[in-house]
Amino acid sequence: MMRPTDYTIAGGLRALERREISAVELTEAYVKAIEAHNPRLNAYITVTAEQALAEAGASDARRAKGEAGALEGIPLGIKDLFCTAGTRTTAASRILGEFVPPYESTVSGNLKRDGAVFLGKLNLDEFAMGSSNTTSAFGPVENPWSRANDPTKRLVPGGSSGGSAAAVAARMAMGATATDTGGSIRQPAAFCGIAGIKPTYGRCSRWGIVAFASSLDQAGPVARNVEDCAILLRSMAGFDPKDSTSADLPVPDFQAACTRSVKGLRIGVPAEYTMPGLAPEIEALWQQGLAWLKDAGAEIVPISLPHTKYALPTYYVVAPAEASSNLARYDGVRFGLRSAERDSDLRDLYERTRAAGFGAEVRRRIMIGTYVLSAGYYDAYYLKAQKVRALIARDFTAAWERVDAIVTPATPTAAFPMDERQDDPVTMYLNDVFTVTANLAGLPGIAVPAGLDGQGLPLGLQVIGKAFDEETVFAVGSALERAANFTAKPQVMA
Amino acid sequence: MSLDAATVRRVANLARLRLDETEVEKLQAEINGILGWIEQLQAVDTEGVEPMAGGSPVAGNLRWRQDAVTDGGQADAVLRNAPDREGEYFGVPKVVE
Numbered sequence: 001m002m003r004p005t006d007y008t009i010a011g012g013l014r015a016l017e018r019r020e021i022s023a024v025e026l027t028e029a030y031v032k033a034i035e036a037h038n039p040r041l042n043a044y045i046t047v048t049a050e051q052a053l054a055e056a057g058a059s060d061a062r063r064a065k066g067e068a069g070a071l072e073g074i075p076l077g078i079k080d081l082f083c084t085a086g087t088r089t090t091a092a093s094r095i096l097g098e099f100v101p102p103y104e105s106t107v108s109g110n111l112k113r114d115g116a117v118f119l120g121k122l123n124l125d126e127f128a129m130g131s132s133n134t135t136s137a138f139g140p141v142e143n144p145w146s147r148a149n150d151p152t153k154r155l156v157p158g159g160s161s162g163g164s165a166a167a168v169a170a171r172m173a174m175g176a177t178a179t180d181t182g183g184s185i186r187q188p189a190a191f192c193g194i195a196g197i198k199p200t201y202g203r204c205s206r207w208g209i210v211a212f213a214s215s216l217d218q219a220g221p222v223a224r225n226v227e228d229c230a231i232l233l234r235s236m237a238g239f240d241p242k243d244s245t246s247a248d249l250p251v252p253d254f255q256a257a258c259t260r261s262v263k264g265l266r267i268g269v270p271a272e273y274t275m276p277g278l279a280p281e282i283e284a285l286w287q288q289g290l291a292w293l294k295d296a297g298a299e300i301v302p303i304s305l306p307h308t309k310y311a312l313p314t315y316y317v318v319a320p321a322e323a324s325s326n327l328a329r330y331d332g333v334r335f336g337l338r339s340a341e342r343d344s345d346l347r348d349l350y351e352r353t354r355a356a357g358f359g360a361e362v363r364r365r366i367m368i369g370t371y372v373l374s375a376g377y378y379d380a381y382y383l384k385a386q387k388v389r390a391l392i393a394r395d396f397t398a399a400w401e402r403v404d405a406i407v408t409p410a411t412p413t414a415a416f417p418m419d420e421r422q423d424d425p426v427t428m429y430l431n432d433v434f435t436v437t438a439n440l441a442g443l444p445g446i447a448v449p450a451g452l453d454g455q456g457l458p459l460g461l462q463v464i465g466k467a468f469d470e471e472t473v474f475a476v477g478s479a480l481e482r483a484a485n486f487t488a489k490p491q492v493m494a
Numbered sequence: 495m496s497l498d499a500a501t502v503r504r505v506a507n508l509a510r511l512r513l514d515e516t517e518v519e520k521l522q523a524e525i526n527g528i529l530g531w532i533e534q535l536q537a538v539d540t541e542g543v544e545p546m547a548g549g550s551p552v553a554g555n556l557r558w559r560q561d562a563v564t565d566g567g568q569a570d571a572v573l574r575n576a577p578d579r580e581g582e583y584f585g586v587p588k589v590v591e
Binding site for chain 2: 097098099100102200201202214215216217218241244245247248307309310313314316317324328331332333334335336337338340344345346347348349350351352354355358363364366367368370371374380381383384385386387388389390391393424425426439441442443467468
């Protein structure tokens with residue numbers, strides 16, 4: 001017996017079309033799933049159940065009239081970094097207070113246009129700064145997976161899109177929006193045993209998404225499988241004149257690309273991604289993934305991306321610099337929190353508001369960013385990092401002469417306990433070692449669940465593609481998914 | 495390069511972040527740890543390399559738009575989230591004596 005929460009997005013759309021289920025029935029099932037599991041997992045900051053049921057009713061009416069959109073009646077979660085008109089948007093920070101956007105982000109608006117139903121706003125690291133979803137002002141998110149030999153140890157879902165990944169894995173949403181600045185889609189997807197793609201920079205509009213690091217931020221979907229990601233991305237993507245970095249290019253049929261053969265494709269394996277600290281199980285899974293692709297007719301080509309080791313330090317100059325500039329807008333004057341004493345002057349109001357409103361990780365990054373942009377240090381840090389970034393991008397350009405896609409592990413380890421790696425910021429930053437290069441070079445990357453570690457935790461592989469060639473990324477990702485046949489389920493699931 | 499406490503206070507001042515003394519000490523240690531790690535970038539030969547500004551993998555991708563008014567007259571929507579307002583203005587503490 002098929003339960004409503006068993007449907008993938010592709011399967012759900014077919015069932016809705018055949019009237020085997022209604023949008024209201026689907027939405028009711030997800031609202032129940034959220035009621036059952038959100039108190040423990042804390043994946044949603046805000047649940048909009050009533051609104052979702054009303055939207056689902058309207059969706060069923062549209063379908064009855066023959067006006068169904070591409071995502072008609074599909075219940076989704078929205079990362080609480082996307083502004084949603086009339087629904088509180090927090091960025092998981094105290095500083096946004098009770099901010100209710102008067103406008104809708106382009107990406108969430110595109111999903112609405114296509115008939116999607118919004119279940120609520122998903123938890124994240126504060127301002128998307130983190131890799132464990134433990135920096136949220138609304139409390140940490142718990143991974144629905146746990147270790148076979150230590151089932152009571154609570155694990156992180158990854159971050160920053162930890163709420164998005166946990167909600168999809170635990171079937172508290174059919175799919176979700178997410179954003180990725182250094183790995184914030186791919187790392188949590190890998191930790192939660194689901195798929196997630198960061199498209200090419202410029203593929204999705206950034207308009208209406210709370211900005212973290214504007215030259216790195218990119219929206220993308222997380223979903224149960226690669227095909228569902230393809231369906232969601234097609235709706236989310238597209239040219240938007242309101243974002244000057246939005247690419248004026250047609251959006252391909254990504255779902256069709258999932259069925260493309262990988263026969264004859266050249267798959268690059270970068271030597272520099274074999275690094276100390278890589279779990280042996282992940283190294284083995286990587287080799288297994290390459291063997292699967294070889295069996296499917298792809299050619300495996302060793303390549304070199306010589307500046308890989310400088311990617312994380314480059315990121316931790318560029319991202320905080322842009323963040324310190326973007327977060328200057330939170331001043332306690334126009335929106336969000338205000339903290340002031342009776343005799344505060346304007347400067348005191350700024351300083352008190354920002355001290356009270358930003359959490360420790362955000363304050364740390366604002367400090368680093370302000371320092372590397374300050375007079376006397378700009379050339380040594382910021383300009384230097386921008387030059388190294390150019391070299392990292394150049395490494396990829398050279399690689400594309402020889403290969404069509406690159407396959408790497410998604411993360412250096414499986415999900416870790418909530419109380420680990422919190423003391424040293426640099427240790428936490430190493431989570432993004434395999435994902436951050438794609439952000440710096442602006443390239444598309446997908447994480448696909450490909451196996452389990454010895455404790456039964458999911459592990460992911462990553463496929464990186466050429467700029468605006470998400471189709472090859474989907475083709476290779478689908479081939480890995482088919483070969484891996486990943487059917488394991490988390491312990492907490494609707 | 496290692497930051498002293500005075501520099502931490504100066505940067506916090508630039509960033510308009512109020513810090514108490516225990517925070518200065520903690521941040522000083524954390525920031526020095528991060529900067530020490532970032533220091534490895536100095537080993538990269540970047541002679542003659544053009545800095546990469548912006549995130550687009552395709553050069554020259556930025557568009558210009560007409561320098562024209564696109565919207566306006568929405569004072570209520572703009573002020574709806576303001577912590578304090580005076581009529582059609584944001585309310586702030588007295589700035590000029």
